[in-house]
Amino acid sequence: MLGLLQRVSEASVTVDNNVVGEIGQGILLLLGIQKNDGTATADKLIDKILAYRMFADDNNKMNCSVQQIGGGILVVSQFTLAADTNKGLRPSFSSAAPPAQAQQLYDYFVEQLRVRHQPVAAGIFAADMKVALVNDGPVTFMLSAE
Numbered sequence: 001m002l003g004l005l006q007r008v009s010e011a012s013v014t015v016d017n018n019v020v021g022e023i024g025q026g027i028l029l030l031l032g033i034q035k036n037d038g039t040a041t042a043d044k045l046i047d048k049i050l051a052y053r054m055f056a057d058d059n060n061k062m063n064c065s066v067q068q069i070g071g072g073i074l075v076v077s078q079f080t081l082a083a084d085t086n087k088g089l090r091p092s093f094s095s096a097a098p099p100a101q102a103q104q105l106y107d108y109f110v111e112q113l114r115v116r117h118q119p120v121a122a123g124i125f126a127a128d129m130k131v132a133l134v135n136d137g138p139v140t141f142m143l144s145a146e
Contacts, residue, residue, distance in 0.1 A: 001041045001105075002032035002081045007054050007139035011074045013123040014130040021121030023072030027054075028133050031109065032081025033102040034095050037145070042109045045145040049073070050117055054139055062139075067117060075113065076123040076131055077106050099126065 005027050012022035029049065055064040055071065066073060079102065083091035097105065103125045114120045123129045 001034060001037045001045045001109075001145040003045055003049060003143045004030040004032075004078070004081060005049065005052065005054065005141045005143060006030075006133060007136045008074075009134040009136045011131070011133040013074065013076055013121075014132070015124050015127045020124055020129075021074050021076075023074045023119060023121050025069065025136075026071030026119075027066050027073045028131070029073055029075045030078040030081060031075055031106065032078055033097040033105050034082045035097050035101075037097060037101075037105055039105070039108055041145040042105055042112065045143065046109065046113055046116065048143050048145070049113075052141070052143065054141060072119040072121065073113060073117060074121045074123075075106075075110050076129060077102070077125045 008026060008028045010024050011028040012019050050067050051065050053063050053065055055069045057063040079096045082096035083093055084095055085091050106125050110122045
């Protein structure tokens with residue numbers, strides 16, 4: 001499971017011209033789910049995301065987590081993160097989880113994240129989404145559940 005975290009001042013996701021999720025300050029999380037992922041993988045990535053220090057403290061050092069600042073998390077499924085781009089000029093998605101498995105894990109991930117942190121907003125799995133964000137910094141990190 002892969003998570004691309006972007007520190008944002010605000011972010012939103014729109015489907016069919018309707019905003020389905022939005023946050024103020026916090027993390028926009030683009031979530032890629034791979035074949036070998038399961039609930040234990042999701043739990044491990046949640047632990048990392050909630051504890052990851054990517055927000056400034058009083059001394060302007062990245063020492064605070066999203067929980068410490070009370071920030072929001074907007075989760076957007078993005079299977080393209082699981083792409084293999086090592087060969088040729090077209091990505092291979094052979095390592096991405098099949099849609100049914102990915103949706104089950106995406107739903108589990110969002111549910112468990114909401115149990116442990118608020119506010120959490122989310123996009124709609126497999127929808128054609130428009131994501132808007134104001135990247136703060138910019139600060140962007142790729143995390144995996146390994």
